[in-house]
Amino acid sequence: MRRPFRSRTPPDAPLPAPGGLPAEPNRFVGRDAELSEVVRLLGESRLVTVVGVGGVGKTRLALRAADQVQKRYCDGAWLAELAALRDPELLDHALAEALGLTDHSGRPPRRVLAEHLATRRALLVLDGFEQLIDACGALVAELLRRAPGLRILAVGRRPLRVAGETTFTLAPMAERDAVTLFTDRATAGDQGFRAEGERLTAVRELCDRLDRIPLALELAAGRLHALSVEQVLDRLGDRFRVLTEGRRDAPARHRTLRTAIGWSHELCTPEERLLWARLSVFAGPFDLDAAEYVCGGPELPADDVFDVLAELISQSLVIREETPAGTRYRLLETVRAYGAEWLDALAETDRLRGLHRDWYLGLAAWYELDWFGPRQAEVAAGADSALPNLRAALELCLENPEDAHLGRHLAGTLWFYWVGCGRLTEGRLWLGRALALDSPSDGARLKALWVLGYVAVLQGDSAAAVGALHECREEAARSGNGPARAYAVHRLGCLALLSDEMDRAERLLRSALDAYRELGELNSNVLMGQVELALALVFQGDLDAAVELCAEVREICEDSGERWTRAYALYVLAYAAWTREEHARARTLITESVAIHHGFRDRVGLVLSVELLALVTASEGDPAEAAVLQGAATRLWRSVGPPLFGSAYFGAPRVRCERYATELLGAEEYRAYEEEGRGLSADATARRALAHRPPAPAVPRRPPSGGRGRARGARKPADSPTTRGGESAG
Known part of the structure; x- marks a missing residue:
């Protein structure tokens, strides 16, 4: 006669509280938002799967969530640890064991489980199922169908892909939580450990370099009995060798970082392992086209890369992100480092x-x-x-x-x-x-020279700019490289413009533009040369010619969709409009310029536009806001280079604005507003510039000594400051 199914608990023993969740070994740190979300999902879905890369803390979060909600389940919350299983036929037995069930009746274990759970209200936590995903998915589907009071919280690298499943992807910890976790675990081993001062900086760096993965942080903290935080940092070039100790009672797959990641690697198919290794060549986010080109080959055709990549994503080994550039993929550094070792073992590193x-x-x-x-x-x-x-x-x-x-x-x-x-x-x-x-000198070298000269010009390093640009012009002339020579002449003209040599700037820029036309060259650089020529003309008082040049640039930009050069053209047009006392038009033009420059993070264009906007704002009768913008521009110049490039012409808007605003506010109040502006970041400055609306004019609208540009050929703009040597620019 078959013995009936029964509980392991003797009938005369005191009944324990329902459930089989293990006690937490140490303090649970952080994850407040993630914990709340998992608890919420458990209230809405009968199957919630927490997925994430190895060591990210999936099991700990799931158990914490189960502990918080177990009172909802009169028949308890139970943990089934499945990671050690390899045989699918043992899966049903493992669940029965986790539930504390024994049955000698000979009934199939699946039937025993289903009958036991059919009338019960319980929560079952399944941890480490990925190596048996098909069998586990089938079991879960059947149990949910036959036990309406059952909820399942699954934990693994990939979803079960069962109908009704809700997936929650657990990311690495936030920096604050990561630092707290590391400090907590370090303090457990050394009560005197404090994360303060320089050590706190080192701890933050360590957390970031370990991707803020809890397992890695705990293993690193465990090394502090022998190494300092700084020494652990120094040895992270081989993080798998350094982080080799873990709790003896931890799951075998979690005792070292190498094993934690290796556990995931062992469960991959050969194609997934190969792609993982090849993806390690990427140093940051990549798109699908890049992955197909770099990682495809005879063993893994490019057309198959996406399907294999999708599997790595489902296993949380590859992170999928939506970015301003579109969909991108990336590997956590710890995962990438493991893949790189395999790429070396495959002798494919150099080729990849x-x-x-x-x-x-x-x-x-x-x-x-x-x-x-x-x-x-x-x-x-x-x-x-x-x-x-x-x-x-x-x-x-x-x-x-x-x-x-x-x-x-x-x-x-x-x-x-x-x-x-x-x-x-x-x-x-x-x-x-x-x-x-x-x-040897070639086209690539010449291009690098004129680009270096261009960069040096914008950084205010005239000596470096002259050296690179003259070398480029001479070598281009010897080799007959017309485009390189034109670009070098162009940038020499730009240098002359910023050096207040307006006659020379005009001559060089016109020469470069003539060469561009002969070569049939048209791009953002060419249009910028036209804008720079217009600036030289504005500073010499020829507003009509400057406006004509920039109107042409603006039209070409509108036709082509080009925006970066357009922003500089708008600056010139706004300058001309202000000079003609067309303040409303000037504001419209310069505000658009600010928006474009900020969008591209072009600090040179942004700071120039903000300073001109400050002058326009003062002219409209708001000296206080003008002073704030002046202060913000002062801070921006620190990230650009020499203030105003050391140029009296480019500095004229600032000098005029300061003079006018100070007359209206008084020196002390002006400085107070300017100091307020110095506290604004680039983002805050742009927001303020774009949000400002001019008040009704309450003061004279025209700054002292303002007005139209001087006659053509003048050496100095009206009211420009004296040069650095104390002599006038004229």
Whole structure:
């Protein structure tokens, strides 16, 4: 006779509280928002699956959530740990064991489980199911169908893909929570540990470099008995060797960081492992096209990359993100480092790095072409997203002198990003490195030279600019490279403009523009040359000619969709409108200029526009707001270079505004408002500039000594300050 199914608990024993959740081994830290969301989802869905990369804290969060809601379930909350299982046939037995069930009746375990749960209201936590995902999915579907009072909280690298499933992806910890967790665990081993001062800075860096993954942080904290925080940081080049100790009572798959990630690796298919290794060549976010080009090959056709990538995403090994540049993918650094080791083992690292470099060389060239057109904002966003990978490509180019020409080509091709998107300092770094390598003169070297000169001009480094631009012009003349010579002459004209040499600037800029026309060259650089010529004319008093030039630029920009150069043309048109006392028109023009420059993060254009807007604001009768904008511009100049480029002409709006606002407010009040402006960030400055509405005029609308530009050929704008030597510019 078969023995009937019964509980393990003897009938005369005191009944324990329903449930089988383990006690927490230590303090639960952070995750307040995530915890609340999982609890909410459990109230709405009968199956919630928490997914995430290995070591991110999925199990701990799930158990905490189960503990918070277990009172809702009169038959308890139970944990079934499945990670050690490999045989699908043992799955039903493991669940029965977790529920404290024994049955010697010979009935199938699935039937026992279903009958036991059919009339019960319970929560079942399934942890570590991914290696048995098909079997587990089928079991979950059947149990949910046959037990209406059952809710399941599953924990794994990928969703179960069962009807009615709600997925919650657990990301790495926020920085504040990560620091708190690390400090808490470090203090447990050393009561004297304090995260303060320089040590706090080191702890923050350590948390970031470990991707703020709780397992990695706990393992790192466990090393502090032998190493300082700084020493752990120094050794993170081989994080899998450093982080080798964990709790002895932790699951085997969590005892080392290598094992935690390796656990995920073992569960991947050969194609998934191969793609994981190849994706490790990416230094930051990448798109599908890049992955297909770089990672495709005979063993993994490019057409199959997406399907395999999707599986890695479902396993939380690859993160999918929506960015301003579109959909992007990335690996957490810990996952990437593990993949890189496998790529080395496959002896594919050099080949993949070469493919990666080639892709980003092509992408930069494509972006340069697209910069002159309606996709400028998309190009800027794309370059921002690709920057870590562009850096990696540049590094590879410059590692080998034989590839130096590729490094110069890439650094020069990215001129639009260095100049147009606020990356002057980094651009100069890469250009300098590329040009420092010995190699014969070629088109790539010439381009890098004039781009370096351009960057140096905008940074106010006249000596470096002159050296690079003269070298470029001379080598271009010897080699017959017309475009390079035109660009060098153009940038020499720009340097003359910022150096208050208006006659020379006009001559050089006209020469460059003539050369561009002969060459059939038309792009953002060419249009910028026309704007710079217009500035030279404005500063010499020829407003009509300047307005005509910029009106033409504006029309071309509208036809082509170009916005970056358009913003500079608007600056000139606004300057001319203010000079003609057309203040409302000047405000409309310069406000649009501010918006465009801020969108591209072009600090040079932004600070010039803000200063002109301050003058317009003062002219409209709001000296207090004008003083605030002046102070904000002062702060912006710190991130640009020498204030006003050291130019009396470019400094004229500031001098006029300060003089007028001070007369109306008094020196002390003006300084107070200006100090307020110095506290504004670039974002806050742009918001304030774009939101301001001029008040009704309560003071004279025309600043002292304002008015129309001087006669053509004048050496100094009206009311411009004296030069640095104390002598007039005339």
